Amino acid sequence: MDPAELFALMRPERICICRGVSRQDIRRAVQEGITDFDALQERTGCSTGCGTCESRCRACLTALVLEEQGKACL
Numbered sequence: 001m002d003p004a005e006l007f008a009l010m011r012p013e014r015i016c017i018c019r020g021v022s023r024q025d026i027r028r029a030v031q032e033g034i035t036d037f038d039a040l041q042e043r044t045g046c047s048t049g050c051g052t053c054e055s056r057c058r059a060c061l062t063a064l065v066l067e068e069q070g071k072a073c074l
């Protein structure tokens, strides 16, 4: 595990405040095969409260899916 991954695990960034969903929660969902927003919502509950985090959740999901796809190509 590189230092950036370790830091992320130690200080999980909250992406959705209402549902307490962190970047790490989204990363875990992506690692388990989730690639679309509806499935992410169903899995984590993100963006099912006030909804103001939707763009952050979508951006995080996209970035993490691309990251996982990049790992798969190595």
Ligand code: FES
Binding pocket: 015, 016, 017, 018, 019, 046, 047, 048, 049, 050, 051, 052, 053, 054
């Ligand atoms: S901050 Fe995510 S639903 Fe409110």
